[in-house]
Amino acid sequence: MILVQISDPHIRQPGKLAYGQVDTAAALQRTVAAIQRLPQPANAVVITGDLVDFGRPEEYAHLRRLLAPLSVPVYLLAGNHDEPMALRAAFADHAYLPPTGPLHYAVDLGPLRLIALDSHQPGCSHGALDAAQLTWLEQTLADAPEVPTVIALHHPPFETLIGHMDRIGLREGAAALEALVRRHPQVERVICGHLHRAIERRFGGTLAATCPGTSHQVCLDLAPQAASCFALEPPAFRVHAWTAHSGLVTHLMPVGEFAGPFPFHDAHGLID
Numbered sequence: 001m002i003l004v005q006i007s008d009p010h011i012r013q014p015g016k017l018a019y020g021q022v023d024t025a026a027a028l029q030r031t032v033a034a035i036q037r038l039p040q041p042a043n044a045v046v047i048t049g050d051l052v053d054f055g056r057p058e059e060y061a062h063l064r065r066l067l068a069p070l071s072v073p074v075y076l077l078a079g080n081h082d083e084p085m086a087l088r089a090a091f092a093d094h095a096y097l098p099p100t101g102p103l104h105y106a107v108d109l110g111p112l113r114l115i116a117l118d119s120h121q122p123g124c125s126h127g128a129l130d131a132a133q134l135t136w137l138e139q140t141l142a143d144a145p146e147v148p149t150v151i152a153l154h155h156p157p158f159e160t161l162i163g164h165m166d167r168i169g170l171r172e173g174a175a176a177l178e179a180l181v182r183r184h185p186q187v188e189r190v191i192c193g194h195l196h197r198a199i200e201r202r203f204g205g206t207l208a209a210t211c212p213g214t215s216h217q218v219c220l221d222l223a224p225q226a227a228s229c230f231a232l233e234p235p236a237f238r239v240h241a242w243t244a245h246s247g248l249v250t251h252l253m254p255v256g257e258f259a260g261p262f263p264f265h266d267a268h269g270l271i272d
């Protein structure tokens, strides 16, 4: 079972560059092509938010066209750049999306369960999980205590030490989420976006991790007052692979054109 996670595509309407710099649509096309080239095909894809840049209907329509080559189920989360009503309207055939209320849901992916939370706050860059959503999560986890589960949300529930991003992080609900996860040991992973980098931290007895963006990355600078900026570092995505004997194993796969593969051995042994 392969669950591919991509994050933060920030799609704009055709012909517009994000921040006047980044062709996010071309970047997503390269990521989709890389997913299709995986030696073990993905069973499902989850996109951990900031699907589009301004929450506009024409951006969601463009996203739909860019995702069309994927022939497996795609699960969408809202990030701070998203507009939940426009997202729902554009993906009305995505039956797992609730028609009203928070965009949270639980889906079965064969041996794994995916639970998506909605940390989006209208008009804000930061995120929050309120008491009602945490209650829903507690009940949803209690429904299937034996099924290995991945929890996804856009804003990571931990401090990343990238100051300008932590200031627009998950302002409400992180400690309660951690305590809740600790009570449900079937939670294999908490997966997030928003940071446009790969970051991991121990969390509630499991591992919480962010995923790089499909186009631009947030600069790595841990000085508390570091400038808010991005760079065109290589994009990447996560490959969450499940087997009954290994549990959930997470890989990071860069997107780009790379030389190889080359064999480590020739017919007679190690190459000198």
Ligand SMILES: [Fe+2]
Binding pocket: 008, 010, 049, 050, 079, 194, 195, 196
């Ligand atoms: Fe983002």
Ligand SMILES: [Fe+2]
Binding pocket: 050, 079, 080, 081, 154, 193, 194, 195
């Ligand atoms: Fe974000």
